Amino acid sequence: MAETAVVAKHLLLAKFKEDLSPAAIDELIKGYASLVSLVPSLKTFHWGKDVSVENLHQGFTHVFETTFESVEGISEYLAHPAHVEFADIFLPALEKILIIDYKPTTA
Template sequence: MIRHIVLVKFKSDTSEQTIQNLFDRLAGLREQLPGMRDFDASLSLSPEGLEQGFKYGICVDFVDEAARDAYLALPDHKALGAELVGLAEGGINGLVVFDLKLG
């Protein structure tokens, strides 16, 4: 299984409603991909305070790398990814993406 992790620094004027709407639409991509297992996104709850401005995180679990690659190639994912970059502080520099192999 692959866990796709995205950390986001949203622009300060981005509303909670805008963020939640984007997260909901990203979660909805599950309908197009049977290999997309779980989707979670939220504000950081860490008491350590080490987020370095990356206050939101997204985790998406895929059954394998092929399912992750299919997700990345989806036109709807590309459009939502572009929207995410547009809402991030500094554009692409306001994101960190990291994929882990689980198990």
């Protein structure tokens, strides 16, 4: 079976508001992860907390990476009603956010 090439990624760096409990953050992350089963163009979801020893994170504490088969898939995801509804809950919980969409390349 041929493996489908990944051609677009959506990288979101976040710092949650200080007054958010760990349980509330966990619920938001579960909601984010659930979008994979709701949005056809969204293929994978990965997340993690900053563990850098370089202290260059600029206050960002979490990273969220979503994978799409096309750049157009990111646009479909952004407009999808499930994403719009989730963003209305997720974004107000953030103190800082940085989003980068990119096409992975190899050297």
